Amino acid sequence: MDISDKENSCLIVGGSHAGAQLAISLRQMGWQGRIKIISEEAYLPYQRPPLSKALLAGKQELENVYIRPETLYEKQNIEFALKTRVAKINRKAKTVETQTGEIISYDKLALCTGARVRKLEICGTDLAGIHYLRNFADVSRIKGELDSPKKIFIVGGGYIGLEAAASLKQLNHEVTVVEAAGRVLQRVTAPQVSNFFHAKHHQQGVSIVTNKQVAEFLGNNKVVEKVVCTDGTVFEADLVIVGIGVRPNEELAAQAGLKTNNGIWVDEFAQTDDPDIVAAGDNTNHPNKLLDTRLRLESVPNAMEQAKAAAASICGKPTEYASLPWFWSDQYTIKLQIAGLNTGYDQVVLRGDPADGNDSFVAWYLKGGKLLAADCINRPKEFMFAKQLLAKKIDVKPEQLTNENFELKQLV
Ligand SMILES: Cc1cc2nc3c(=O)[nH]c(=O)nc-3n(C[C@H](O)[C@H](O)[C@H](O)COP(=O)(O)OP(=O)(O)OC[C@H]3O[C@@H](n4cnc5c(N)ncnc54)[C@H](O)[C@@H]3O)c2cc1C
Numbered sequence: 390m391d392i393s394d395k396e397n398s399c400l401i402v403g404g405s406h407a408g409a410q411l412a413i414s415l416r417q418m419g420w421q422g423r424i425k426i427i428s429e430e431a432y433l434p435y436q437r438p439p440l441s442k443a444l445l446a447g448k449q450e451l452e453n454v455y456i457r458p459e460t461l462y463e464k465q466n467i468e469f470a471l472k473t474r475v476a477k478i479n480r481k482a483k484t485v486e487t488q489t490g491e492i493i494s495y496d497k498l499a500l501c502t503g504a505r506v507r508k509l510e511i512c513g514t515d516l517a518g519i520h521y522l523r524n525f526a527d528v529s530r531i532k533g534e535l536d537s538p539k540k541i542f543i544v545g546g547g548y549i550g551l552e553a554a555a556s557l558k559q560l561n562h563e564v565t566v567v568e569a570a571g572r573v574l575q576r577v578t579a580p581q582v583s584n585f586f587h588a589k590h591h592q593q594g595v596s597i598v599t600n601k602q603v604a605e606f607l608g609n610n611k612v613v614e615k616v617v618c619t620d621g622t623v624f625e626a627d628l629v630i631v632g633i634g635v636r637p638n639e640e641l642a643a644q645a646g647l648k649t650n651n652g653i654w655v656d657e658f659a660q661t662d663d664p665d666i667v668a669a670g671d672n673t674n675h676p677n678k679l680l681d682t683r684l685r686l687e688s689v690p691n692a693m694e695q696a697k698a699a700a701a702s703i704c705g706k707p708t709e710y711a712s713l714p715w716f717w718s719d720q721y722t723i724k725l726q727i728a729g730l731n732t733g734y735d736q737v738v739l740r741g742d743p744a745d746g747n748d749s750f751v752a753w754y755l756k757g758g759k760l761l762a763a764d765c766i767n768r769p770k771e772f773m774f775a776k777q778l779l780a781k782k783i784d785v786k787p788e789q790l791t792n793e794n795f796e797l798k799q800l801v
Contacts, residue, residue, distance in 0.1 A: 390496065392704045397422030399703060400485060400493060402475045402641070403501035404428030405437060406692035407670030407699075409456045411499050412467045414700035422496070424467045427487070429474040432525060433459055438689060440528050441549050442719050446556035447532070451525055478645035480663055497665055497703045500653060501696065502638035504671040504687060509544060509631050513606030518613035519629045522549055534628055538562055542616050542626035544603050546573030548718045549632035551586060554595045555720040565596045565624055567616075572599055579731070582752050582764050585743040586720065593721060635687060637672045650674060652685040658707040659699035667699035678711040679780065680730065688716045713780045723748055726772040729762030729779045738787045740771065751775070753790045760785055777801040 390397060399415060401408045404426040412424050428434075434456040443449035462469065470487075477486040484494045506521040508514070520531050539562050543550045546568030554564045566573070572583040573590075587597055601622065606629065607615040616624040639649040647661050648654035652674030659667045659675070670692035674685045691714060698710035718725045731754035741750030743766070751771045754762040760783075763775035774797035778785055781801065789795045 390703075390705060392419050393421045395421050395423075397496045398494065399424050399497040399499065400495040401426045401499040401501055402485065403503055403638075403670070403672075404430065404434045404469065404471070405501065405503055405670070406434070406456065406689050407503065407696040408499070408501035409434035410693045410696035411501060411667075411669060411700050412462075413457065413465065414697045415703060416465045416467070418700055418704040418706060420700075420704055424465075425470060425493070426467065427470045427473050427475055427485070427493070429472065430524060430526070431472050433457075433462070433469065433471075435525060436689070437524075438717075440525065441522055441552035442556060444525075444528050445522075445531065445553060446559055475641060478641060478666075480645050480666070483665065495665075497667070499699055499703070500642055500661070500666065500668040500672065501670050501692075502641060502668075502672045503692075504635035504637050506631070507634045507636055509603070509633060511603065511605050513608065513613070516606050516608040516613040517611055518608070518627065519606060519631065521631050522553060523635070531628070531630065535560065535562065539627040540625050541565070542567070542624055542629045543632065544616075544629065545632035545634075546570070546597060546599070547576065547632055547634065548574070550630070551590065551720055552718060553630050553632065554590060555593070558590075558593050558595050559721070564594075565598065565626075566590070567601050567603060567618070567624075568597065568599045569602045570599065573597060577727075577731075578764055579734075579737040579752050579754065581737060581739060581743055582725075582766070585750075585766065586723075589721065589723060589748070635671065637674075637685060639672055642666075642668065642672075657698075657709045657711060658702045659695050659710060660702050660707075667702050669695040669699040675710065677714075678709070679713060684714075684730070686714055688714065690715050713776055715776060722767075724767055724769075726765045726769065727762065728765070728772060728775040729754070729760075731762035731764075734761050736787070738791050740791050740793060741766075741768070751790075753787070755787065758787075760790070771797065774798065774801055 436454045439454045474488040475485045476488045506523045541562045543566045558564045574583045602619045604619045637652040642653040643649040653668040671687045694712045701708040716727045734754035736755040749767040752764040765772040
């Protein structure tokens with residue numbers, strides 16, 4: 390395809406981290422044709438991480454978290470169709486159909502549809518006061534119900550649940566987190582890290598209950614009032630936030646006959662099995678040569694880096710996407726930065742002491758003596774070196790990782 394041809398059209402479905410980056414990268418790579426982002430949300434692309442952090446805590450407003458200013462899209466001639474949901478793709482005709490029946494044609498199509506929240510399927514979820522936390526509309530609804538101190542009940546002790554707990558506790562609400570597993574962050578961190586965060590929340594006055602599953606919500610006048618757990622325990626609640634994970638928005642691709650399996654199946658160039666359709670972000674299942682596996686990630690760095698690869702594919706300049714996964718979480722004054730994936734670890738060693746009151750340590754994850762990942766708590770320097778050690782697959786001994794006097798810089 391001649392990318393200088395102004396008659397070409399690239400349609401991007403989904404206007405968030407991946408969609409916005411893809412559009413901008415297309416222009417940077419010389420795409421001269423039309424670019425249109427179709428987004429079901431009512432706003433220009435905004436950063437999602439602050440939703441559970443600064444936005445929920447009332448420290449920032451939507452206008453502070455736009456990914457790029459409106460003027461940039463205007464300057465780059467990037468069009469938007471907001472509040473518009475794509476309902477169907479017709480690959481033969483190279484068109485998409487919106488929910489209102491509008492047909493829009495494309496030469497290249499990018500699916501940046503991200504993920505949606507996993508819903509709790511129990512009795513009482515239709516009561517008012519029960520919320521999820523995925524987009525700005527969710528945060529607005531939650532904040533609209535927080536005019537006075539409330540009893541807030543959070544289902545799920547993962548990152549979203551704990552970040553929401555921290556933000557709401559700082560606003561002086563009474564916060565309880567219930568986690569079905571034996572410890573918070575069980576799916577993603579080692580016990581040492583879980584215990585650290587549990588203790589931190591406890592210190593701040595958040596009540597965390599583990600090994601407990603929610604069975605139903607009860608209410609009066611259609612508003613939630615009580616949370617009943619499977620063991621019969623009852624909690625009072627004015628407002629509930631459910632944070633139990635997400636599912637990839639892959640149905641549009643699947644209905645169009647594209648391969649999906651825990652995400653839209655793409656190659657290392659973000660290309661689907663249709664040469665005119667790419668996909669990027671939370672919705673993709675992609676190979677990563679660095680990790681030697683296929684995976685689906687839910688993180689901003691992944692959405693942005695994969696979107697760049699997708700733009701390169703559209704422009705006929707394929708560039709492999711094989712970045713090291715990384716992620717972060719902010720809770721109170723703690724910045725957790727995670728480098729790599731700890732899947733299958735058989736050893737955890739610590740640099741620093743989680744219990745010394747300094748809120749500063751690193752949990753290193755190893756498998757068969759090889760470094761897999763690092764959870765860096767208020768340790769930006771170690772995070773930087775961890776990323777390099779992992780990306781370059783540099784051998785490092787556990788005793789070097791744990792020794793505060795050993796300069797990791799020597800190894801990279
Ligand atoms: C509260 C919260 C906190 C987070 N914190 C962090 C963090 O600290 N660090 C981090 O790295 N990541 C964090 N994440 C994850 C991160 O936000 C996601 O990984 C990132 O947003 C993925 O971007 P995306 O563009 O792939 O998809 P999404 O952000 O999910 O965007 C997809 C967009 O497509 C739209 N869409 C879907 N289907 C259609 C359709 N058919 N038609 C039109 N539009 C459609 C959706 O409405 C949405 O606007 C957080 C997420 C949440 C919800």
